[in-house]
Amino acid sequence: MAESLNRIPFWFLRHGETDWNAQGLSQGRTDIPLNAVGLAQARRAAATLAGIGGIATVVASPLIRARVTAEIAAEALGLPVRFEPELQEVNFGEQEGRPMGDWYDDWIAGTYTPEGAETFAGLLARAVVAVNRATALPGPVLVVAHGALFRALRLAFGHEPNVRTPNALPIRCAPPADGGPVWEVVPAALAPEA
Numbered sequence: 001m002a003e004s005l006n007r008i009p010f011w012f013l014r015h016g017e018t019d020w021n022a023q024g025l026s027q028g029r030t031d032i033p034l035n036a037v038g039l040a041q042a043r044r045a046a047a048t049l050a051g052i053g054g055i056a057t058v059v060a061s062p063l064i065r066a067r068v069t070a071e072i073a074a075e076a077l078g079l080p081v082r083f084e085p086e087l088q089e090v091n092f093g094e095q096e097g098r099p100m101g102d103w104y105d106d107w108i109a110g111t112y113t114p115e116g117a118e119t120f121a122g123l124l125a126r127a128v129v130a131v132n133r134a135t136a137l138p139g140p141v142l143v144v145a146h147g148a149l150f151r152a153l154r155l156a157f158g159h160e161p162n163v164r165t166p167n168a169l170p171i172r173c174a175p176p177a178d179g180g181p182v183w184e185v186v187p188a189a190l191a192p193e194a
Contacts, residue, residue: 087146
């Protein structure tokens with residue numbers, strides 16, 4: 001695979017829940033805000049990340065659901081947020097606002113791309129470039145972005161890509177100590193409810 005990540009550990013955080021997430025709709029680039037559940041999830045993730053400690057840089061997608069999640073986490077960490085346009089969610093074209101369907105497998109395989117959408121290969125290349133840019137900053141880095149983007153990263157990690165990532169669950173992503181091709185992808189234990 002041409003797309004290879006810097007072999008630098010980092011934290012990944014998918015944004016909190018939106019109304020479209022709750023309804024099972026494809027969001028893509030449609031700029032949907034967090035709902036009340038999503039705000040609570042972001043606060044809980046922020047407490048978890050503050051408890052872990054050591055994060056030096058927060059880099060986020062500029063879409064509002066990721067931006068607000070990142071701002072909540074960064075406030076708990078006492079850090080500013082840097083925005084990386086290449087961390088934006090995939091453009092799902094005609095599928096945006098429609099129920100998520102079984103077309104994902106074909107999209108990931110490259111045999112179907114919705115009209116007006118970005119290919120999975122294009123998303124993969126963009127995601128790797130964006131994360132490499134982020135992990136070149138002082139670390140450990142927290143990357144706050146989106147679910148389909150993390151599916152692409154899962155492929156770059158050597159994992160099955162078509163796995164749904166929970167909203168606002170901090171995930172530690174680390175290259176294998178033995179130099180092998182499969183990264184460790186380990187969710188953090190969430191802080192107790194406040």
